Amino acid sequence: MVYKTLYGLIFALLTVVPVIAHAEIYRDLSFIPQYDNIKFDIGGSDINNNSCPGSPVTYFLDSNGYRVLSWQSTLGTTVRSNALQCDRNPIALELVDIAPFYNSSTRIYHYYSDTGSGGSITTVYEDINGTVVYGTNFPIATSTTFIDSSGVKMSRFTVNADSYSGLEYAIRGYKLGNRQSTYALIVTNENLDYIDTLSELYALIDSLSGSEIPGQGNTQISYTTNTRFTGLDITGTSSVAISAGHFLDSTEIDSTVPALNPTIVRYSYANRNDDSGNFSNVGEVISPYTLDDISTTTTVLNASFLDDGVYDLAVGFYNNNAVFSGVVPFPDSYIYSSFEIASGTLIAVGTPEFYSASETENPRYLDCSITNITNCFINALTFVFIPSDNTLNRFLSLRNTLENTIPFGYFIQVYDGILGINLDESDYLIENMPFQDTIFTPLKTGIATGLWVIFAFILYRRFKSLEF
Amino acid sequence: MIADIIINIVYGFVLLILSLLSILGTPTLPAGLLTSLDSIGGTLKTVENILPIATILVILVADLAIELAIFSYRAIKWTYTKVPGIN
Numbered sequence: 001m002v003y004k005t006l007y008g009l010i011f012a013l014l015t016v017v018p019v020i021a022h023a024e025i026y027r028d029l030s031f032i033p034q035y036d037n038i039k040f041d042i043g044g045s046d047i048n049n050n051s052c053p054g055s056p057v058t059y060f061l062d063s064n065g066y067r068v069l070s071w072q073s074t075l076g077t078t079v080r081s082n083a084l085q086c087d088r089n090p091i092a093l094e095l096v097d098i099a100p101f102y103n104s105s106t107r108i109y110h111y112y113s114d115t116g117s118g119g120s121i122t123t124v125y126e127d128i129n130g131t132v133v134y135g136t137n138f139p140i141a142t143s144t145t146f147i148d149s150s151g152v153k154m155s156r157f158t159v160n161a162d163s164y165s166g167l168e169y170a171i172r173g174y175k176l177g178n179r180q181s182t183y184a185l186i187v188t189n190e191n192l193d194y195i196d197t198l199s200e201l202y203a204l205i206d207s208l209s210g211s212e213i214p215g216q217g218n219t220q221i222s223y224t225t226n227t228r229f230t231g232l233d234i235t236g237t238s239s240v241a242i243s244a245g246h247f248l249d250s251t252e253i254d255s256t257v258p259a260l261n262p263t264i265v266r267y268s269y270a271n272r273n274d275d276s277g278n279f280s281n282v283g284e285v286i287s288p289y290t291l292d293d294i295s296t297t298t299t300v301l302n303a304s305f306l307d308d309g310v311y312d313l314a315v316g317f318y319n320n321n322a323v324f325s326g327v328v329p330f331p332d333s334y335i336y337s338s339f340e341i342a343s344g345t346l347i348a349v350g351t352p353e354f355y356s357a358s359e360t361e362n363p364r365y366l367d368c369s370i371t372n373i374t375n376c377f378i379n380a381l382t383f384v385f386i387p388s389d390n391t392l393n394r395f396l397s398l399r400n401t402l403e404n405t406i407p408f409g410y411f412i413q414v415y416d417g418i419l420g421i422n423l424d425e426s427d428y429l430i431e432n433m434p435f436q437d438t439i440f441t442p443l444k445t446g447i448a449t450g451l452w453v454i455f456a457f458i459l460y461r462r463f464k465s466l467e468f
Numbered sequence: 469m470i471a472d473i474i475i476n477i478v479y480g481f482v483l484l485i486l487s488l489l490s491i492l493g494t495p496t497l498p499a500g501l502l503t504s505l506d507s508i509g510g511t512l513k514t515v516e517n518i519l520p521i522a523t524i525l526v527i528l529v530a531d532l533a534i535e536l537a538i539f540s541y542r543a544i545k546w547t548y549t550k551v552p553g554i555n
Contacts, residue, residue, distance in 0.1 A: 383469055384469045384470050384471075385469075385470060385471050386471060387471040387472050387475050388472055391471075391472045391475050391476060391479075392475070398479065398482065398483070398486075401483065401486050401490075402486065402540075404490070404494055404495070405486050405489045405490055405492075405495070406489060406492040406493060406494075406495045407495065407539075408486075408489075408495075408536065408539075408540065409494070409495030410495050410497060411532060411535070411536040411539070412536070413495065413497050413502070414497070414501075414505075414532065415529060415532050415533060415536070417501070417502055417505035417506070418505060418525055418528055418529050418532070419525075419529055421505060421506075421508060421509040421512065421525060436517060440517055440518050443518070444517075444518060444519065444520050445520075447519065447520055447523075448520035448523040451520065451523055451524065451527055452523070452527070455527045455530070455531070458531075459534070462534070462538075466538065
């Protein structure tokens with residue numbers, strides 16, 4: 001029994017998870033334009049980042065005859081002072097636009113920082129006309145935190161091989177050749193933050209030159225968060241009370257970095273007749289700060305101060321320490337609704353629309369109350385038998401460890417190598433073969449079908465002969 | 469909760485074995501092999517009109533993954549049986 005469970009888990013880990021992971025990467029980065037303007041070789045053995053001389057756009061030959069791109073670490077932190085595992089293969093930089101962190105409502109990537117210094121980052125966002133803008137450098141504080149694709153927050157200084165899966169989705173960056181695990185992240189126009197997950201090393205490439213190809217900035221990878229809004233009530237007449245229920249998931253709230261968590265529920269409203277773009281904000285502090293349960297905040301508006309008309313209302317999370325306007329925690333979780341004021345009185349309320357990545361995709365816990373005991377039982381069973389995302393995500397990071405361990409690493413390197421074979425380009429392509437449609441295409445289909453049948457048969461025999 | 473505990477035990481066990489194996493060093497394939505895989509695509513493309521190269525590659529990768537899973541299972545099973553008190 002133990003063996004079978006072990007085998008099932010290992011099988012899933014080594015086959016299904018990597019395949020899904022690769023599918024994710026390929027699916028979401030498939031639109032990315034090739035960027036081969038910059039090509040460089042990193043050769044030879046490991047290079048200590050403090051000893052690489054010269055400018056990155058120049059090369060020198062190492063003792064093996066490989067061209068070496070020189071680079072240096074300028075941020076020199078604990079993590080970044082490690083050497084970069086150099087690659088013997090020529091590496092083409094491919095500009096990638098990692099869009100999951102782009103949010104269409106806030107028009108900015110999910111990047112957080114408090115005040116401070118210690119470098120800069122190019123934050124990529126769209127302006128009001130939908131034009132991709134980058135080159136705006138914000139300071140990176142020591143408490144800078146990125147949020148990965150599953151919503152997990154990570155400090156700049158805790159970025160490591162285990163967090164690459166988040167970082168590779170985090171911001172625009174360069175994917176290096178066909179090495180799916182190696183990414184260079186844009187820091188400034190001239191600097192790249194470089195992460196190599198094969199070697200678990202992390203460094204900064206300085207003064208890289210070359211022009212950038214603008215990214216598309218319009219493809220999103222949805223990720224789920226359980227932190228969300230759960231209800232909205234708008235009541236009253238001359239005094240309009242707006243109450244929003246919310247749920248803060250303890251696994252998504254990083255209590256060690258309070259500046260990054262929701263501390264305020266912000267109610268924003270604007271009169272549709274007002275074309276100036278102005279809107280009003282009221283923030284209600286979340287207090288008490290209850291986790292893993294539904295809580296409510298309420299704000300009260302005096303309708304006599306409001307002009308007549310229909311008001312659009314957006315309710316979202318905010319942080320009272322947020323330093324960038326528009327950057328909010330859990331921006332995918334918000335409520336939209338409307339209400340109408342006439343002669344200083346609330347006369348109509350719109351149907352609220354709840355937006356949450358998790359609400360429709362993967363609600364972990366259902367609303368539980370005395371009138372809905374069934375959901376409480378379901379929640380109890382969920383708590384007991386459904387593993388948390390954090391637990392499952394640890395297995396994704398285990399792949400990196402496997403990758404660096406003999407003998408598994410050999411398998412994985414060949415596996416990655418085969419996956420990286422590019423069939424799109426050839427200098428010797430035969431474009432139009434005679435009888436292609438009548439003979440060769442059906443023949444090819446037949447061979448493919450036969451191969452799958454043979455593979456299934458071999459697989460059956462293989463598993464049949466296994467001893468558990 | 470129960471599922472978390474079981475999965476974490478398995479994770480810890482696998483991690484322990486991998487940590488022990490890490491003393492063997494970092495696996496590095498000959499550069500020529502990786503380079504050849506890098507450049508073989510262009511050659512394979514030439515016969516793709518006739519042979520289902522993409523299918524062959526997918527089957528190859530799937531087979532490799534399955535063999536790796538079986539190998540890992542056997543390695544972990546072998547290690548598991550070496551734990552004192554377990555037959």
